[in-house]
Amino acid sequence: AQDEDMSGFEITQEMIDASPYLQSVLSRLDQVYDTSEFAKDPPYRIAFAAQGTSNAWSALMDAHAYWYVEHLGEDVVSELLYGDAQAQADIQVPLVEDLLAQEPDALILVPMGAAALSAPVERAMMQGVPVVLCASAVETDNFVTEVGTNLYSIGATLAEWLIDTVGADGNFLMMTGVPGVTTSVIMEEGAMAVFESQGIELLDNQPGFWSPAEGKKIMETWLAQHGDGIDGIWTGGAQMAQGIISAYEDAEMEIPPIAGGEMQSGFLRSAIEHGFEFYAWMYPNAMITICLDAAIQILQGEPIARFIDFVDTMPEARPFTDAEAEDYYRPRWSDDVHGPVTMPDEKLAELGFLVEEE
Amino acid sequence: MSIAKPYESASGASNWRMRKFIADFGVYIALAVLLLAATVLTPKLFEVNTIAVVMRQASQLGIVAIGQTMILLVAGLDLSIGGIFLMTSIVVADVTNGRDEMVLPAILIALALGALIGAGNGVLVTKRRVPPFVATLGMLVLVKGATQAYTKGVPGGFVPDVLGIVNQSWFVLSIPLLLWLGLNAFFIFVLRRTSYGRKVYAVGSNIEAARLSGISVDVIRISVYILGSCLAVASGVVLTGYVGYVDRFIGTGLELDSIAAAIVGGTAFVGGRGGLLGTIAGVLIIQLLSTMALLMGLDIEVQFIIKGLVILGAVTLYSLAETES
Amino acid sequence: MNLTARFMSGLTPSQRLFLRRHGPVFAVYGFILILFLIGATQSERFMSVRNLTNVARQSAFLGIVALGQMLVILTAGIDLSVGSLVKLSILVSALAMNGEPANLGMAILLTLGLGLLVGLIHGFLVNEVKIAPFIVTLASLGILRGVSLSISTSPVGSASRDFIMFYVQKIGPIPVIALMFVVLLILTALLLRYTAFGKYLYAIGGNVEVARLSGVPVKRVRYGVYALCSITASITGLLWLSRMGVGDPAIGDGIELQTITAVIIGGTSLFGGRGTVIGTLGGVLLLVVMANLLVMLGVNQFVQGLIQGIIIVAAVALYKQEGD
């Protein structure tokens, strides 16, 4: 849905054939799940297997979850059973087992590993607990619905933009997230499909572990190696983009186009300051509210689409470029806030995400 | 009293000298070989810019490795360093909230907290005789948990601009490098020429004999853990300035890398043997490896493998040099 | 302090010795009992059969590797590579099985063979090249991780249907996997008590030079113990495959630290030569039950880490290890 304003990028049959992820997402776009078997009366006990205490993105997602449950009221959701995966699949698998042992009415899962969580998801379904996947997919098809976006398409779109902006003869670098983690791997797949289809040889491709420090270390070495021979950088997240910008700042060099910003204050602040070209996408942690809505819809027995793209429900979450940077920048948000945010400002302030106005 | 005349048997002696030479200089030879390989594989490495980058990055590891080496010298180990980095960057961002003039108080507070963590490690190891591996591992979980509870998952505040100074280089010189070299010079002197240094070696070599020689062994051990933690805070400040944000994964892996650097540099795992000069070489080897791997565009998986093999290779040198058992 | 002294003085020397050595293990079980009491009174579902079988199964995942780790630590060694080996075993077994029931036997043999090979390499480096186990397995941690990632950075292969079902199979109310753990637990206890190999582990950990001079085949025992430890990691890799159905390289980081923590909480000395199976079981249960209870009680996630840290530090501080 989000690629409507993109020039020329189109998912080819070849790409679909090569990517089980695309096959699954595309096929589910039109499917509807009959949820009558899960119907029951409110209030509901909903289990939320979150990414957990790991970074501001997931902290804000949790905050949205708690806020939204409160907002819905106790007569809708009586209990939110929470599980903190600390961003590790190893921890999440037993955690989901612990959550299921509490016999919740539904399970919302932010999976930390596509395969690692497949069987637990199937077991939940077998146990009669409907599963809503939030923000990422698993390998099995046996769940009710997924809320997210087409990550393959995002990765490809970012690459496409870079080529359009710089030209196919540019020298590109690629910095991915954590090797082996689904979100990172799928985005990389999409990007590589585009680069390869255009016959582009990358200068290098390294994982930056979604960390500003790691990203900066790698960028420093790249700068030493390639100097101003770098025409564009593809990156899988704003934190790494921050590291990349910081390395350029130190080297006092001009920042080339970056594909892979996000609506994140820290990134936008330096982007506006340095005025380079970028293409940002969004991965709002507020999508948890859509996941909760989906869970409730399921428990009410209403049929539900098997793939819910958050952009359809949250139109402000579409990609944007440097031209719109000022529109998306929120000076009062602290550096690590990822937008868009749907909860009220007081709530943000309570959690320490709002900077005191001087 | 009869010790037979040394160096009498020709074969035995030359063999022994060879082994001693490897033990004393193996790590420098390894470093030289690596540099030699770089002239062919990655000539870029020898450009001023690259050297500056390598040195700045090496300093981050190097400063921690000083503390780690000293802790290894008293037969200890510190795995809690990651927690100290995180604590440091949170304190810096929280206390200063971006204000340059608050940097000093922030650093002092971080040092005080670091000292507290170090003292905790030391007390567990000395008074409760918990093996350092587990004591400091437990402390790591505890410190990370405490930062989590304090920040509620969301570290607030900003890193002050003035810390950005750690990112500047004058030719190859930079603040982190100078700090690293300065701390090394200071602690090499301390270890070699002061009574404190002697006591550190004595405690590591034979703790019971040290106690019976009137050394307050627990004080020495606890103080070394405190020093190690304070050095980790120093490195944490550098890292915080380097990143410019509070990063939850700040300095991940430096604890194991610092141990590897010390061991590759010839510091014994069992205490009492080794020193900081070797550690410098160990740090450089580890840093060069990752920079060279990047310059060559090697995949991350290949980097993991190479790093493992080099550690094994370097340590094999020492085991070859061991006298027969 | 004074009270303990008075209590101790009322005992025979061998009773005192027993208490001094095993007292902390009782304390660990005391801890576990307290956790159970809290769970039983504060959570409706903690004591449900469902949750208890769940805890039992989870204990097997940590416990089986912990047994291997304990054997290595008894010899004053350590194995930091088990997490990476679990990761590699998952990938290898998933690829080998590839969803075909016919491949089951071959896949299991291949995976266990992999463990054996890795363990023998560790043994070789410790025995013949004489590198400290900490360093050998630290290097191996990185190397095995690199090898895993070069096999695949994304999920590969899959378990056969019946192998996935193995995870949920029960005999009576008890999960087969938990039973498997109990059997391995008993076998290890028997190994330590009734075989020369078991005695040699203690001897090597107590004083390797003495062991050698007494004619203990030190090298062979070390090969054996590293192989056993690696094999427990491979077994755990297989169990993970059964748990997940697909080979996911996201699993395996950090298992080494958990197992070492469990073993030490269980009273095994990191200096070697002292430790019991029953203690290790206690360490495993403490960690697993604690994590389960924190979820069951819905404890605020921001203080969970702090609570875990405090309990771990308190548990390891129980042991005032004799330091000679």
Next chain:
Amino acid sequence: MSEFILEMHNISKSFAGVQALKDVSIRCRPGQVYGLVGENGAGKSTLMKILAGAYKADSGEIIYKGQLREQATAGEIIESGISIIYQELALVPEMSVAENIFLGREPRRALGVLNLKELHQRAAALLKRLGITPNTRMPISELTVAQRQLVEIAKALSQDADLIVMDEPSAILAGNELDQLFQIIESLVEQGVAIIYISHRLEEVFRIADEVTVLKDGELVDTRPIEQLDRAMLVEMMVGRPLDEIFPQTQHEQGELVLVAEDISTDTILTSASLELYAGEILGIAGMVGSGRTELARALFGADPLTGGRIRLVGVDGATWSNPAQAIQSGLVLVPEDRKAHGLFTALSVRINVTIPILRRLTRFGIVRGAEEEAVVERARERLSIVMASADQETQYLSGGNQQKVVLAKWLETDPTVVILDEPTRGVDVGAKFEIYKLMRQLNDRGIAIVMISSELPEVIGMSDRILVMNDGRIVGEVGQDEATEAGIIALATMSNSEANGQ
């Protein structure tokens, strides 16, 4: 087959540049006891370790039971009938008595399963032969050193050996236990076992050896039948010059009272011990092994916390202390009995070892002053004639006697007023022994008070001005120099508890 069970021909061995053995040859017949003597570092232990397969000789050959022996593992050598009791006890502290005795050769059932019942029965039987009945399930770490030594002997017996090497087995045995050992040796010899017996106590060698081999500086001096030797000759062969074996005496009055201990007890067996110590005297402490002498020394030094009583130095305003650091500060030092475990930093240089307790004096603002340090090390080397390659040599490469001197040197530099010596001559060769005696007298002349613990009664009687006798953690009597006899002291030391308490 030849008449010799063992022939070692032209064995040479060097370590880290030190030639420990050079062309040494020995031969043993079955049913004979061979004394092996020599100064510290002469190479006795090294020769035996080569025999045991623990070291590999650089050159030379070993013919055992008529066959040339190739390099073999320790297990194979034990299997072939050689067993060794090492100078440094070779037991695993964490394992039980029985497990230690049969380590490496446990009785088994089918499938490699151990026969634990037989294990304990056989261990108990062996220990009974040695006249003790400890719990065979007790871990070694709970035993006294003497008990451990007996376990070590039981271990050798259990191996049904044809050749047994005993490297200073008597160093920590006394009285009954020693007699027991000699009886066992006699019965073994009757069974045709050959025994190599290493000891620094020459009277033992004369008591049991049939032939004596002398090593010096790693070279063979001679091997002779015992009948052709007397003590003076043997000493001369060892030391390379005649040696007057007279305990040095100096004339001195009893000095001022320096130290008073009243009713001190610790967590160990030590109960209510009281003593007074005067300047310039040697106070000997005698007693059976395990009588608590070491515990008394540690209590005086503050190494074990007192649970009762008090200690003070009279001269220094009644100074008291509760840890070694304070004791040293007050002028009291301890030379511990277990040199390697408690006295030395074996991996560190002589320089660091000698200067550790006086760093405060050698430093300014915590920084070591090089020249002064050099002077201290040089003085120590001269005063005690320590033989070392350089001040930077690691002490693990020194011979036992020289190691002991390094420990002594370390303490003398602190200028103590009281020196406690726990078994100062254990494992020290006869030449060095007399140097240590002389040194003790020199200290006396400087007004230093000495407490000397020793298991060698002639030494205690010969050197002490007064002797306290300990029994079961208590001081049970005091004997003056003139009235001291070995029989009298042993009588006191072995009285039953009730008698002793009645005193």
